[in-house]
Amino acid sequence: MKFTLQTSTDQPYEAYAYTGGKAFDATKPTLVFIHGVLNDHSVWILQSRYLAHHGFNVLAVDLPGHCRSGGDAPSTVEEASQFIQDLLDAAGIEKAALVGHSWGSLIALETAARLKDRITHLALVGTAFPMKVSPALIDASLNAPMKALHMVNVFSRSTLAAPPSALGPGTWVYGASMALGRRVLASNTSVNVFHRGFVACDSYANGLAAMDAVTCPILFLLGATDQMTTPKAAKPLIEQAKAGGKTYSVVNVPMGHHQMSESPEETLQALTAFLGMTV
Amino acid sequence: MPGYTDPSFDTLALHAGAAPDPTTGARAVPIHLTTSFVFESSDHAAALFNLERAGHVYSRISNPTNAVLEQRVAALEGGIGAISTASGQAALHLTIATLMGAGSHIVASTALYGGSHNLLHYTLSRFGIETTFVKPDDIDGWRAAVRPNTKLFFGETVGNPGLDVLDIPTISAIAHDAGVPLLVDSTLTSPYLIKPFELGADLVYHSATKFLSGHGTVIGGIVVDGGSFDWEKSGKFPELTQHYEGFHNMVFSEESTIGAFLLRARREGLRDFGACLSPHSAWLILQGIETLPLRMERHMANTEKVVQFLASHPMVSRVGHPLIESHPSHALAEKLLRFGARGAGSVFSFDLKGSRAQGVAFIEALKLFSHLANVGDCRSLVIHPASTTHFRMSDEALAGAGIGPGTIRLSIGLEDPADLIDDLKRALKAAEKAGDAATRQAPQA
Numbered sequence: 163m164k165f166t167l168q169t170s171t172d173q174p175y176e177a178y179a180y181t182g183g184k185a186f187d188a189t190k191p192t193l194v195f196i197h198g199v200l201n202d203h204s205v206w207i208l209q210s211r212y213l214a215h216h217g218f219n220v221l222a223v224d225l226p227g228h229c230r231s232g233g234d235a236p237s238t239v240e241e242a243s244q245f246i247q248d249l250l251d252a253a254g255i256e257k258a259a260l261v262g263h264s265w266g267s268l269i270a271l272e273t274a275a276r277l278k279d280r281i282t283h284l285a286l287v288g289t290a291f292p293m294k295v296s297p298a299l300i301d302a303s304l305n306a307p308m309k310a311l312h313m314v315n316v317f318s319r320s321t322l323a324a325p326p327s328a329l330g331p332g333t334w335v336y337g338a339s340m341a342l343g344r345r346v347l348a349s350n351t352s353v354n355v356f357h358r359g360f361v362a363c364d365s366y367a368n369g370l371a372a373m374d375a376v377t378c379p380i381l382f383l384l385g386a387t388d389q390m391t392t393p394k395a396a397k398p399l400i401e402q403a404k405a406g407g408k409t410y411s412v413v414n415v416p417m418g419h420h421q422m423s424e425s426p427e428e429t430l431q432a433l434t435a436f437l438g439m440t441v
Numbered sequence: 442m443p444g445y446t447d448p449s450f451d452t453l454a455l456h457a458g459a460a461p462d463p464t465t466g467a468r469a470v471p472i473h474l475t476t477s478f479v480f481e482s483s484d485h486a487a488a489l490f491n492l493e494r495a496g497h498v499y500s501r502i503s504n505p506t507n508a509v510l511e512q513r514v515a516a517l518e519g520g521i522g523a524i525s526t527a528s529g530q531a532a533l534h535l536t537i538a539t540l541m542g543a544g545s546h547i548v549a550s551t552a553l554y555g556g557s558h559n560l561l562h563y564t565l566s567r568f569g570i571e572t573t574f575v576k577p578d579d580i581d582g583w584r585a586a587v588r589p590n591t592k593l594f595f596g597e598t599v600g601n602p603g604l605d606v607l608d609i610p611t612i613s614a615i616a617h618d619a620g621v622p623l624l625v626d627s628t629l630t631s632p633y634l635i636k637p638f639e640l641g642a643d644l645v646y647h648s649a650t651k652f653l654s655g656h657g658t659v660i661g662g663i664v665v666d667g668g669s670f671d672w673e674k675s676g677k678f679p680e681l682t683q684h685y686e687g688f689h690n691m692v693f694s695e696e697s698t699i700g701a702f703l704l705r706a707r708r709e710g711l712r713d714f715g716a717c718l719s720p721h722s723a724w725l726i727l728q729g730i731e732t733l734p735l736r737m738e739r740h741m742a743n744t745e746k747v748v749q750f751l752a753s754h755p756m757v758s759r760v761g762h763p764l765i766e767s768h769p770s771h772a773l774a775e776k777l778l779r780f781g782a783r784g785a786g787s788v789f790s791f792d793l794k795g796s797r798a799q800g801v802a803f804i805e806a807l808k809l810f811s812h813l814a815n816v817g818d819c820r821s822l823v824i825h826p827a828s829t830t831h832f833r834m835s836d837e838a839l840a841g842a843g844i845g846p847g848t849i850r851l852s853i854g855l856e857d858p859a860d861l862i863d864d865l866k867r868a869l870k871a872a873e874k875a876g877d878a879a880t881r882q883a884p885q886a
Contacts, residue, residue, distance in 0.1 A: 180695060183491070204698040211696075212493035229698060316447045323460035323512070326495035329522045329700040330707055331503035332511030333495075334457070338521040341668030341699045426495055 178230035179221035182214020195222035198264030199359030259283035275372035290395035291369035320418030458512025521668035529648025531716035532662035543569025551841035552600025555831035606770035613641030638667035651817025654729035668699035806871035821854035
């Protein structure tokens with residue numbers, strides 16, 4: 163469904179969020195799914211659809227300037243966080259759990275830090291801080307985006323034999339991720355959302371301070387063979403959570419950076435356990 | 442497979458979609474001959490039916506062995522996923538039935554397999570779907586054939602049996618301007634010889650009976666989605682972009698930005714029409730794919746030698762392979778196919794000089810070439826299209842497909858090419874003798 167968002171600086175725009183095949187219902191506990199660079203809501207289809215049919219009010223967003231959402235594509239994690247806040251306000255949602263993947267995990271972290279008690283759970287999937295992107299990849303995302311897309315998907319892949327995934331059995335996850343990247347890139351003809359997203363990841367500096375400000379339980383859901391955001395790269399955030407006395411858990415899924423599509427069942431189980439459910 | 446790896450075609454042909462069985466350690470792909478799969482719980486069952494969780498329910502819809510085949514072919518084609526079907530014709534029908542209903546229109550190449558032509562021209566018209574046929578090289582004709590209700594462009598990578606190479610970049614651009622996808626039958630080329638998605642096609646299907654399985658043992662088909670076509674932007678496919686009451690009121694394009702076609706084709710088409718592939722057949726096709734690169738290399742090498750032999754034989758008036766520079770698709774083959782004109786496949790036709798009776802004598806004299814209705818076998822095959830595979834077509838339609846009354850179609854196999862040429866020599870001699878005998882028996886003027 164679409165929400166009209168008012169901003170202080172720009173014209174109102176419509177933001178899209180997938181509701182998991184169920185009608186939007188703000189009386190239920192709300193779960194917001196936030197995708198990563200050059201992705202959209204559809205990377206969460208299995209997990210978001212399941213949770214929407216198991217008691218949650220799901221909003222799997224397309225970030226502004228991505229696919230079905232209007233508005234200007236965020237240039238920073240902070241701008242993207244403001245979008246999540248604006249969305250919750252526009253939807254009349256008082257409290258929500260946040261689930262973010264990759265860049266989306268930083269957006270979720272920053273939002274949880276800003277909104278404090280409005281956020282009930284924070285799930286960081288394939289996260290890292292700092293989330294540095296190599297200069298070569300940033301450059302390629304701008305000047306040779308198809309080459310960069312190929313690099314990203316090779317790095318993200320951990321198996322040639324994924325289990326049944328988002329499109330059902332017979333899904334070739336690598337090809338699906340390549341195609342989605344091409345589609346998302348083409349969805350915005352005025353801004354290279356690939357490059358802008360990578361720069362936003364690379365330049366985000368508030369991760370540790372944000373972790374200090376988080377008040378809710380935190381899940382670190384990591385891919386054991388993730389080469390984009392390695393488990394090692396998540397350690398600074400985990401250590402910060404530990405040092406700050408946060409309630410947190412770490413789950414390592416034996417997959418790469420395509421956790422939701424290459425390991426959909428394990429990802430779902432980790433999320434439901436974190437949310438206090440059993441699958 | 443962690444690491445900075447980007448497996449090549451040959452590696453994907455062996456490994457894509459398959460890993461050692463986690464339960465038994467079996468290295469080869471197991472054949473899952475089971476109709477159904479046990480649910481873990483009632484909630485698991487409901488979640489599988491509602492596409493909240495991915496898995497297998499019933500083998501008409503999906504099966505683990507078939508899923509390996511589907512992933513593998515999707516990987517080789519560069520697609521997002523695939524659906525295996527009972528035959529190539531089932532794949533074509535599934536694709537069309539997923540995208541349109543009565544009142545729709547298709548623009549198709551004239552150079553099609555006879556069964557495909559029959560489906561479009563006769564059978565689908567009975568269900569309210571009309572087709573306009575256009576010569577594959579008639580670019581203006583493709584553009585002019587578009588109607589407001591056109592839903593699909595369709596052609597073969599290389600037409601059967603004239604080997605007219607489809608100008609996929611140009612035809613797909615016209616299709617996309619019209620807001621419709623281009624479906625390509627890549628049976629004769631296999632993913633080894635051409636990558637239609639890289640050239641602009643949106644959907645690709647194969648009769649897996651042919652080169653993919655490669656041994657003449659199994660009937661099967663598969664359709665692959667490249668994930669490139671934007672169904673919502675087109676606005677012509679409510680089947681994919683609006684609520685479907687037949688499946689949880691789902692909007693397939695909302696569920697998957699790139700995979701709406703596959704979602705609906707599996708959840709409606711396989712479920713309702715039921716043209717699924719047997720897991721045993723899927724396994725046989727997988728066995729074939731494992732050696733596809735090796736076989737295609739040999740197919741090409743043998744074909745090149747046979748084409749050269751036939752082109753220089755006095756009993757042959759025409760060899761219809763793009764290897765011949767005068768072939769109308771020679772230049773396009775050089776441009777679009779992975780190995781140039783050499784890679785235009787091993788199924789081609791030639792015209793015998795002489796009468797229909799001499800053609801019969803030729804076919805009946807062959808010993809290594811088997812006279813039957815198939816192509817893409819490891820064994821060499823021969824047939825007379827006008828009286829068999831294309832017999833329902835009118836003379837005009839035959840001409841449009843590049844087939845004459847004396848056209849002979851060969852499918853070059855993997856035998857020693859010297860033996861194949863010996864066999865052809867003997868048969869050509871027999872045809873020549875049949876002509877001499879006919880001349881002697883003719884009434885004197």
